Every structure is written in structure tokens, then in C-alpha cells.
Amino acid sequence: MRRRVRDTAGAQGRSGAAAAVLAWYDTHARDLPWRRPPDPTGQAPLPDPYRIWLSEIMLQQTTVAAVAAYFKAFTERWPTVEALAAADETEVTAAWAGLGYYSRARNLHACARMVANDYGGRFPESAAELKRLPGIGDYTSAAIAAIAFGEPAPVVDGNIERVVTRLFRIGEPLPGAKPIVRAKVAEMMPGERPGDFAQAMMDIGATICVPRRPACLLCPLRPDCEAETAGDQTAYPVKAAKKAKPKRRGAAYAAFDRSGQHIWLRRRVSKGMLGGMVEVPSSQWSSRSDGATGPNGAPFAANWRKIGEVEHGFTHFDLTLEVFAAVIDETPESDGWWAKLERLGAEGLPTLMRKAIDLAIAFQESQYRL
DNA sequence: AATGCGTGGGT
């Protein structure tokens, strides 16, 4: 077991637990693309707020593994907040495609423009001001303030909720228990290195204090952990029961031109599911799980032929999308554009639409081979 | 306060 670093607790802050957390972080921090290495002295320069902000927005409800490639692509294409602000919203949403929760991409772009236009290209430095920007809430404002500006803001994400509810055996269900957790984090906060402390707590949650089979023997908080003492770690956090996922059905209409090299696409309305994203023309998604939608929901008439179905699970319902295909001779009198199949990657298609199009293309190619 | 909002990986 790691030695507790009680001798530095006085210098580091009120809490011996915090000192143990920071000492653990100095040797066990995850190496991530948006991170500076741990700084035991607390004197190193702080990281670029733009990169911290961008990573935090991407990481909302999204795994590190999924974010890494997007973070690289965004920072190479838009190295500064001014560069991102200068982009069109459609470029940003296209680059975001596949990452999910697309309101994040719209808010990201809106936030970049606010920072560029209203703040002279510099992010506000306090959690309170950051929280006023689009896409930045309780967690993200505290995380940016702590990591990029050194403000001792109490950072509470899903990892830290798990760590802290176990540490203090907090039995109140989340999200109601959030204020209690935040108060506990504020109590634990060391007097220095607030950013490292927040990242350390998240790393402990992500690598040791995991939902199932936590590795308590490796945990720097083990001597302090009430749940470990009681042996009921996995009973925390308590969460409200989830509702059953309903099923929905819809239809997508893949129109190819006579060459077979182009498909007709359009943009969805900016609110609601996949808001502002590119799609194959699609029907409404019926809350009825029965009954085929048929060719009637198509945006224009054609010799629609049902070629299959794709399944896609969203957060709060499962969708079955019937896929219809047709070859048409003339450009539809309908909103949209012809997209070259070879360059679909640049269109920025959400995963559901990617699935539907892949099915349609496979069908189309099988027809040509006959 | 409860609900809507994506996706991919793990068990």
C-alpha cells in the first residue's frame, strides 16, 4: 500500500485525504492528450484554457477512448478559439458527427463565438462566469476554472459522485444527493493544486473506484473510506430506478442518381433528435412499435423499394428504421443536395444515418453486380 | 424535478 503523505498535509491543505490523493496522482495520473503532467510543486504554468474547455465539452457523457481522435482532429483543424469561432456551424457539426449529443456541437460553436466576440478571445476565468456560456454547466464550469485557472472550485462528475458517496457512505439517491457530494468535495479541497486534485479524483473513479469490482487495495483513500470499512462499496452510489426504453419505428429513403455515385441528403431541423445534422430523408419516428411506415412518408415520389431495416439504440428509446431505396432520374424538388458516395465521410453523418446509408449502398452495389 | 438528448464498450 502506498504511504500516506501526512507530513505534507499541512502545506497542501486541510485534508490528509487530499494530500494522499495528490501524492497518488503524482505517480499514477493518466497521460491524456489534453493534459499537463501532474505538478507536485503547484508552480508550473497552467494549460491552455481552449484545449481544456474543448476536451471537457467532448467528455460530457462520453468516454476518453471515443474523445481522443476527435480532440486531435479539432485541435489540428482549429488550434484556437478564434479559429473555431471563424468556422461555419455546419463544419463544426460535421466534424462532431459520430460523437453524439449534438447540441454540444452547436453550443461549442456558439460559445467559441461568444468568447471570440464578447471576451476578446480569452475565456472568463471564474466558474461563475464560465457557467453563463452555452454548453457549460455546474461540472464543466468548475472543471475549467480549477484546471485552467487554478480556482478551488468543487468539481463533481460521475466519477467523483461514485468516489465520494462510497467514501462517506452517502445513501441518498442521486441526483438529489449532488449538493451533499459537492459540499464534501469542497471540504476535502486542498489549499493548492485544485486542478490536479479534481483530475486525481476523476482518475481514481475511472481506474480504481470503478462501478463494479473496485480495486480498493490500490486506493489512496482506502484508510478513509467508510464503505470499504463496511464492505458495501458497490451499494453506492444509490440511483433512482430507470424507466423502460420504449420502441419506435421510422423510415429512411435513400435516393441514388442514375450513375449510382450520388445519394440525396438533407439537413434536419436544429432542435430535437440529431438536431442540425445531415440525414437521408426520413419520416417521423412513430412511438408505435407496430406497423410499417411504408413509402408514404417519403419526401418525394419514386419507385421506393424496401431493402431492409437498421436497429439503433438511443438513450431513451430503441429505433427500428425501415430503409427504402430508389434510383431517380431528376433532382428532386425538395430541400437537399446530391452527395458523392466517395466523400460521405465529409458530410458528417450521425451513426444512425451512416448505418442506413451503408445498408442502402450495399444493396445498390449488389444490384449492379447482377 | 424530470425529461430529452448519441454512441460505443463492457459484462
Next chain:
DNA sequence: TACCCAAGCAT
């Protein structure tokens, strides 16, 4: 298989 979960936010 059918869940559960991941650096939440907006309304």
C-alpha cells in the same frame, strides 16, 4: 441478451 455506464447540459 440486455442491460449498465461514460469528465452533463438545457429546459
